Amino acid sequence: MGIFQRNNSSFYSPFAERRFQSRVERRMVRFDWTIAVLVLVLMGIGIMNLYSAVAGYPERQVLFSAQMRWFVACMILMVPIYLINYHFYEATAPWAYAMTSVFLLLTLFFGRVLHGSSRWLNIGGFSFQPSEFSKIALVLILARYFAANPKHGGYTLRELKFPLTLMLVPTALIFFEPDLGTALIHVLIFLSIAVFVGLDKKTVAAVVGFVLLIAPIGWFFLLKDYQKSRILTVIDPSVDPQGAGYQITQSAVAIGSGKFFGKGYLQGTQTKLRFLPEQHTDFVFSVLSEEWGLIGAVLVLALFFLLIAWGLSVASNSKDRFGSIAAFGLAAMLFWHVIINIGMALGLMPVVGVILPFFSYGRTAVFSMLCVVTLLLNISSRRYIFE
Numbered sequence: 001m002g003i004f005q006r007n008n009s010s011f012y013s014p015f016a017e018r019r020f021q022s023r024v025e026r027r028m029v030r031f032d033w034t035i036a037v038l039v040l041v042l043m044g045i046g047i048m049n050l051y052s053a054v055a056g057y058p059e060r061q062v063l064f065s066a067q068m069r070w071f072v073a074c075m076i077l078m079v080p081i082y083l084i085n086y087h088f089y090e091a092t093a094p095w096a097y098a099m100t101s102v103f104l105l106l107t108l109f110f111g112r113v114l115h116g117s118s119r120w121l122n123i124g125g126f127s128f129q130p131s132e133f134s135k136i137a138l139v140l141i142l143a144r145y146f147a148a149n150p151k152h153g154g155y156t157l158r159e160l161k162f163p164l165t166l167m168l169v170p171t172a173l174i175f176f177e178p179d180l181g182t183a184l185i186h187v188l189i190f191l192s193i194a195v196f197v198g199l200d201k202k203t204v205a206a207v208v209g210f211v212l213l214i215a216p217i218g219w220f221f222l223l224k225d226y227q228k229s230r231i232l233t234v235i236d237p238s239v240d241p242q243g244a245g246y247q248i249t250q251s252a253v254a255i256g257s258g259k260f261f262g263k264g265y266l267q268g269t270q271t272k273l274r275f276l277p278e279q280h281t282d283f284v285f286s287v288l289s290e291e292w293g294l295i296g297a298v299l300v301l302a303l304f305f306l307l308i309a310w311g312l313s314v315a316s317n318s319k320d321r322f323g324s325i326a327a328f329g330l331a332a333m334l335f336w337h338v339i340i341n342i343g344m345a346l347g348l349m350p351v352v353g354v355i356l357p358f359f360s361y362g363r364t365a366v367f368s369m370l371c372v373v374t375l376l377l378n379i380s381s382r383r384y385i386f387e
Helices: 014-028 033-054 061-083 087-110 130-148 158-175 180-197 201-222 225-235 244-257 284-317 321-346 363-381
Strands: 112-114 117-123 126-128
Touching: 033 061, 033 284, 033 363, 061 363, 087 117, 087 130, 087 158, 087 321, 126 130, 130 158, 130 180, 130 321, 130 363, 158 180, 180 321, 244 284, 244 321, 284 321, 284 363, 321 363
Parallel strands: none
Antiparallel strands: 112 117, 117 126
């Protein structure tokens, strides 16, 4: 007798079975409105903030309309990414990782150079930053590896050799572009996921020892002079008064001048008088703080951390190991972007060119961050399906 029957008939149809499974999945997939609403609110505030950042700059106002068009296009592109079961991304993670690594290699040799860095690759008239997609590919390939190789009692240093290599390949390519900030994000994603899946005590000690050993080597032999200067300006902005020191100083002035309630929307003097450099990319948080004050800054921080906390909840409630690790890695990626960007704006971290999600201008950045939250939605919505 067939499994599926229609009108008391024993006729079995594989097409009927697939339709039945599709209906079951649709009933059990529950859209996570919490993530969606948080992201839409952040995007709305980010769009308003970007408009203010470019207002009064005729040469930059085109960036706002371009960002708006790209937001709409990306929202449409997110639909198929959400509808495809996230196990498809688990299966194709090696291909995504290989492709982004090839793009990074091509960028290193053939990329468009801007401000001394080769970060943009032009293919068929379309320019994008492969490093933005490399972060997502790294999360997925590490989640696939650790899901397929569970370890009770914590991973040893020997067992981390392969995933460490997976991290080092794109990180090295990005570092030599050079793009210190994005390379750092890759390292932090790896360390975050490694801590999440568990390390034994000897491995933790070895990693700490390695970092302490490699730090002076990196300082003297790997970092360029301008990168060292950016790090030193965190301690003393006068070290580079016309470069990173100037940016940090003007950012601090903008944030401090906002006081408690801010100067009002479109009323920021640091912004409108062009004292604040890169205010539409790296220092958008300074624009927000000047115009909306401590109240606005705290509200945006709260929204970000609610989103990240909900991402961690998705990780803890995922129905399988891959979904759990991937969700944690994606939440960690958001966390480090927020921490580093706002740390830069406050003068607590070096200026390393890390964007603030949904606020900073950039087509590739917008697309990659929407991919992150869409994948979180994908994992969260399917946690009720047991296959």
